[in-house]
Amino acid sequence: MNVFSTIRAEVSRRGWTLQEFCDKLQISRSRFYRWENTGDFPMSYLIKMAELFKMSPDDILGISKIA
Numbered sequence: 682m683n684v685f686s687t688i689r690a691e692v693s694r695r696g697w698t699l700q701e702f703c704d705k706l707q708i709s710r711s712r713f714y715r716w717e718n719t720g721d722f723p724m725s726y727l728i729k730m731a732e733l734f735k736m737s738p739d740d741i742l743g744i745s746k747i748a
Contacts, residue, residue, distance in 0.1 A: 685717045687741055691734045705733055 692702045703710050706729055716722035731738045 683720075684742055685720075687743060688730065691730075691736070691741075695734075702733075706730070 689699075692699060697705075699713065700710060703713050706713075706726060708726070727738045727741060730741055734741065
């Protein structure tokens with residue numbers, strides 16, 4: 682699952698619209714779509730998303746922890 686699939690799944694799981702999620706991040710939907718199309722976004726927003734979703738940035742990025 683790519684990063685944006687994870688983000689969209691978390692948004693949906695919480696019952697938020699994409700607009701509500703963008704409002705929480707204080708960004709426009711067009712900015713989110715731009716990030717989604719380029720596959721890139723500022724890491725400062727990764728921290729904000731992790732806080733909103735109550736999950737680690739690694740989980741959002743799909744990084745597995747090796748024991």
